[in-house]
Amino acid sequence: MNEVIRFMKSHRSIRKFTDKPIEDHLLKEIIESAQWASSSTFVQAYSIIGIKNPQTKKRLAYLCGEQPYIASCPVFLVFCADLHRLKMACEIHGTEMVGEYTESFIMATVDTALASQNAMLAAESLGLGGVYIGGIRNNPQEVSELLKLPEHVYPVFGICLGYPAEDPERKPRLPVEVVYKEEIYDDRADLEKIREYDKVISEYYLVRTKGKRNDTWTRQMAEKMQKETRPHMKEFLTKRGFLMK
Amino acid sequence: MNEVIRFMKSHRSIRKFTDKPIEDHLLKEIIESAQWASSSTFVQAYSIIGIKNPQTKKRLAYLCGEQPYIASCPVFLVFCADLHRLKMACEIHGTEMVGEYTESFIMATVDTALASQNAMLAAESLGLGGVYIGGIRNNPQEVSELLKLPEHVYPVFGICLGYPAEDPERKPRLPVEVVYKEEIYDDRADLEKIREYDKVISEYYLVRTKGKRNDTWTRQMAEKMQKETRPHMKEFLTKRGFLMK
Structure with missing residues (x-):
């Protein structure tokens, strides 16, 4: 390296x-x-x-x-x-x-x-x-x-x-096979890999918080992505001259 | 370095x-x-x-x-x-x-x-x-x-x-003072600095093309930015589930 x-x-x-x-x-x-x-x-x-x-x-x-x-x-x-x-x-x-x-x-x-x-x-x-x-x-x-x-x-x-x-500590990233795909976007193996990653992230939080936080990547993402965030952005950006067309 | x-x-x-x-x-x-x-x-x-x-x-x-x-x-x-x-x-x-x-x-x-x-x-x-x-x-x-x-x-x-x-060769970048500003966006000195940069870029092209190409950064930008580019992007992105709101 x-x-x-x-x-x-x-x-x-x-x-x-x-x-x-x-x-x-x-x-x-x-x-x-x-x-x-x-x-x-x-x-x-x-x-x-x-x-x-x-x-x-x-x-x-x-x-x-x-x-x-x-x-x-x-x-x-x-x-x-x-x-x-x-x-x-x-x-x-x-x-x-x-x-x-x-x-x-x-x-x-x-x-x-x-x-x-x-x-x-x-x-x-x-x-x-x-x-x-x-x-x-x-x-x-x-x-x-x-x-x-x-x-x-x-x-x-x-x-x-x-x-x-x-x-x-460094926060473990998604398995490389999930992020990198060859020739076409094939996600058939992703679900299993993401579930394995959840275990890695869970362990990361447990160690980091001495057992206080038990969380997974998918749970965090599911919670974050079910909410609208910063819904003002489109109006703000068009006012500033962006994204009008 | x-x-x-x-x-x-x-x-x-x-x-x-x-x-x-x-x-x-x-x-x-x-x-x-x-x-x-x-x-x-x-x-x-x-x-x-x-x-x-x-x-x-x-x-x-x-x-x-x-x-x-x-x-x-x-x-x-x-x-x-x-x-x-x-x-x-x-x-x-x-x-x-x-x-x-x-x-x-x-x-x-x-x-x-x-x-x-x-x-x-x-x-x-x-x-x-x-x-x-x-x-x-x-x-x-x-x-x-x-x-x-x-x-x-x-x-x-x-x-x-x-x-x-x-x-x-490496292509010279804008003067750092044009890109980096302190505390607020103050562009009063930018016009002069950009004109100086035009001379640097002109020289870069002359040397690189042995005198064949005479061009400046602002001329390239003015030509590029007066044309609409990729006007299909908004429709494409909304079709793919992005930028709808």
Whole structure:
């Protein structure tokens, strides 16, 4: 196993951080690493807002569904899908941007995610840790106002970054055969494999909580997916110029 | 610069491959590395279909907009956003999945992209190279039929993988100050920085084509973004159970 893969396979979310700030040159290295991810026809359709101001972080912690580690991490990165810059390019050349299609939304969202994964891994390789915050989509309108995001920009997720003050275990992933399929999507063996995985996850929780939590992956998923989540997203996104067609 | 960041910053798309196949254990290592990316509340809402069959690759090369490297690469990976498996979890527990919201679409699309970036970087760290294929969304219905994707699964992009038979230059990214902003989205300095970047990209093309191609980033973007692309995506996705609300 090489260094790159070793760091990938060491990943776990970190939610407790020491007081040590992140050095500016490291933060720059992380952002520059993010930029080297692939980008759909080179649009580079994302922006990253770095938040260090304690008041802003406190407000974001609340807006993201009371997640205290957003306030306690030294740097909170907000990853935004961004077509605004492409509109600037159109204006320079006297053309008009067609950005309201679902395709542009996918393109910008994927670009943002690719960059973020490089950012997370680069941070981990530098001794930092972090956690993704999908809760940024709990109140996307308020977040957009707070960070002064223009039209055609939306916050996809955040990442809390800092020096780890905890050392949690890695959470076992689905069996590789369930996630990876050859030639066609054949799910006939999946049910059995997923039930085996439930046992692995159950054991993970029992050990981690010293017997207090007994849970499985499918039960968690069934509970999560039976509820509507963030039903405001469609209206919010169309207001911001996305997903209209 | 550590090994991880060095590999990130060495990234460029590879479209020409040697005849050498990818060893099975390396392919497995790549997929397992992908799985260690973060996942929104651990849904792991993606699947990867590995295509080696020459006929299928040839057909996909055509469906993706006549991209011959899909046929010539030893392995073509199709990355799919996948809520189907979560529906299985719901069925195990007798609940019904609510998956038609825009939020579920974002969640699955982001999960897919995060995993793919690990896959790409892991592959590069093992001496392989590749290129993302957004063209999989040119004919997503036909691709879905060919790969027998069930409802609640859609192909987000592909990746051609193989041993590089070319050594292209890295393509300079936007200035870091344009992509990264502190505390709020402030774009007042962006226009000037983007114009400077246009000069960098112009130089890149001139050197690379020995003076034949004179182009800038903003001109490319203006041309691309004035056209509607893949206007079928919304209808396709709603038919597959996504983005209905």
